[in-house]
Amino acid sequence: MEVKLAQSLQFSTWIDLEKMVMKPSGSLQFSRRSREQKRFQILISSHLQPTRTATATATATSHKPVALKVSCSYKNLQGSVLQSGSFPASFDEALILKNKSEEIEPYLNGRCIYLVGMMGSGKTTIGRILSDVLGYSFFDCDAMIEQTVGGTSVAEIFKLYGESFFRDNETEVLRKLTMMQRLVVSTGGGAVIRPINWKHMQKGISVWLDVPLEALARRIAAVGTGSRPLLHQEAGDAYSKAFMRLSTLLEERSEAYANANARVSLENIASKLGCIDVCNLTPTVIVIEALEQIDSFLKK
Ligand SMILES: Nc1ncnc2c1ncn2[C@@H]1O[C@H](COP(=O)(O)OP(=O)(O)O)[C@@H](O)[C@H]1O
Ligand SMILES: O=C(O)C1=C[C@@H](OP(=O)(O)O)[C@@H](O)[C@H](O)C1
Secondary structure (H helix, E strand, O other), X not given: OEEEOXXXXXXXXXXXXXXXXXXXXXXXXXXXXXXXXOEEEEEEEEEEOOEEEEOOOOEEEEOOEEEEEEEEEOOOOXXXXXXXXXXXXXXXXXXXXXHHHHHHHHHHOOOOEEEEOOOOOOHHHHHHHHHHHHOOEEEEHHXXXXXXXXXXXXXXHHHHHOHHHHHHHHHHHHHHHOOOOOEEEEOOOXXXXXXXXXXXXXXXXXXXXXXXXXXXXXXXXXXXXOOOHHHOOOOOOHHHHHHHHHHHHHHHHHHHHOOOOEEEEHHHHHHHHOOOOHHHOXXXXXXXXXXXXXXXXXXX
């Protein structure tokens, strides 16, 4: 069976003019000013046409860019298109991820990255990939709290001891983690409500995974609310239950999430990539955007 999927991808990077190899398929024109600066930012957008061949045992995917657009920005001035057309070179998300993480890692100076965001925003999923590419260790606050309370699940902790006991443990776990280096930490969705937690997280870089409510509710409805006690109260089907409760929580917390040093908006990624549904964004694409946003924060 052969399935064709089209996907657009966009990323920016810095290149040194001396390192540029001109391809015979196209020439790039640079202004004298940008030639003098020797280093400038290019924006590459590509329309990928992967061909997925599914067999009974394996699924092989190969990416073949069918269209590539290269634009150049100079000292924050809007980029102009330098070249567009079909390029024979092939690359994939994994390579971009690797390059971007290698570029940023030295500038982090070992600082921890704290992922904040609503339940189901992908803090654990994204955090694992991010830690992997940066060569960092991954810690999940909820899992650490469960360990601290003798292997009791978050849902049980809420039931047996109440939310404030859980929150005290959450603060203590965060305090301990902020004394370490080279960690990606997935915080619990409610960690942002206590100012003391922000004080701890200020030692590193905080990143808000901003995911639209519909997508959050869809993800949570798919896995169930069993492990998320704050979603247990509502009546109705799984999606509506999750949606109703999450919307109240988001209203209470959105200002707190906005304190984060960097924001990764799935709506922004989708509109950049020309993707209609944020649910189609792969974790890898989201991690690339997270690295971009961390990079922007570091440059500020
Ligand atoms: N980019 C994504 N696309 C599709 N599903 C995702 C994505 N990111 C996370 N998920 C799914 O959403 C659910 C919640 O993700 P998780 O990483 O546990 O979120 P959090 O740690 O913020 O609560 C999981 O079932 C996960 O597989
Ligand atoms: O939003 C919240 O208040 C909570 C989110 C959960 O973590 P996740 O965001 O990892 O699901 C967990 O800490 C607890 O159920 C409370």
